[in-house]
Amino acid sequence: MATVDTSIPEHATGAAAHLVSHRSQELAVKLYGSWFCPFVQRAWIVLEEKNIPYHYIEINPYRKEPEFLALNPRGLVPTLAVPPDDHGNPRKPLYDSTIIAEYLDEAFADTTEYGPRFLPGDPYERARCRLWIDHINTRIVPAFYRFIQQDPSDKSALAEVRADFLEQLRLLVREMDDRLPYFLGEDFSLVDAMLAPWAVRLFIIDHYKPGGVGIPAFEHGGENEQDWDRWRGWFDAIRERKSVKGTMSDAASYIEVYKRYADNTTNSLVGQATRKGGRMP
Numbered sequence: 001m002a003t004v005d006t007s008i009p010e011h012a013t014g015a016a017a018h019l020v021s022h023r024s025q026e027l028a029v030k031l032y033g034s035w036f037c038p039f040v041q042r043a044w045i046v047l048e049e050k051n052i053p054y055h056y057i058e059i060n061p062y063r064k065e066p067e068f069l070a071l072n073p074r075g076l077v078p079t080l081a082v083p084p085d086d087h088g089n090p091r092k093p094l095y096d097s098t099i100i101a102e103y104l105d106e107a108f109a110d111t112t113e114y115g116p117r118f119l120p121g122d123p124y125e126r127a128r129c130r131l132w133i134d135h136i137n138t139r140i141v142p143a144f145y146r147f148i149q150q151d152p153s154d155k156s157a158l159a160e161v162r163a164d165f166l167e168q169l170r171l172l173v174r175e176m177d178d179r180l181p182y183f184l185g186e187d188f189s190l191v192d193a194m195l196a197p198w199a200v201r202l203f204i205i206d207h208y209k210p211g212g213v214g215i216p217a218f219e220h221g222g223e224n225e226q227d228w229d230r231w232r233g234w235f236d237a238i239r240e241r242k243s244v245k246g247t248m249s250d251a252a253s254y255i256e257v258y259k260r261y262a263d264n265t266t267n268s269l270v271g272q273a274t275r276k277g278g279r280m281p
């Protein structure tokens, strides 16, 4: 088994550090998370959006502590401890960010208490959201890691992973409602929450890879200008959204921790899957 780098900084910084201290009270709903993890940020965004009372517990998932493996045999964050059932019987924790996000939306469904639902009521529209969440999980996210882990000295390979990433992203953008700013227009949805953490990490690729992410600047999108303009409208709203901003650490912290991806030395399961061309954890 590959040696796992457990030297990563142990705690959030900036806005996320403030939030962690605010969410440090013992409660039934517990988010076992890692400050740097985009999959965790998905669940974190949904908890914050719905103002669900929860306890944030910082975990270093690379340590694979027995206590943590007892909660989630996959040893991955996010892991969510949930309230007992109606008879007071304890329930096993849930894991996997997409599943956690959907669970939270369904379990905390009272709109007067928890605000709007994040998947549409119409079955077709709900299925369409799930389709594009699947596109994020199986196309965009893997392409992001291929891009960030690509050795930049191989210029043509870098150009290839960049082109693939941009194309997968643009395919999603083309599905966005014409009305700004979110995937469904005015209403924030799980599609937005599932993509946001990687969108707000794109600056890391700009930092480490010559030529950067490569999203065209305003009026430089050529034949795809309309799509990139839609992306800019989405991105501006996402990075200003309270739940997104509030769950972010300082930029410098991400630059430091993602160096392991940028120089392709990470032994995280995501990093290994990217190198092998295998399935993401």
Ligand SMILES: N[C@@H](CCC(=O)N[C@@H](CS)C(=O)NCC(=O)O)C(=O)O
Residues within 6 Å of the ligand: 034, 036, 037, 038, 039, 040, 061, 062, 075, 076, 077, 078, 095, 096, 097, 098, 267, 268, 269, 270, 280, 281
């Ligand atoms: N499919 C999982 C992936 C979660 C995941 O890979 N989390 C990373 C941190 S960003 C992790 O726990 N890694 C532990 C490891 O690689 O050993 C999800 O959506 O929640």
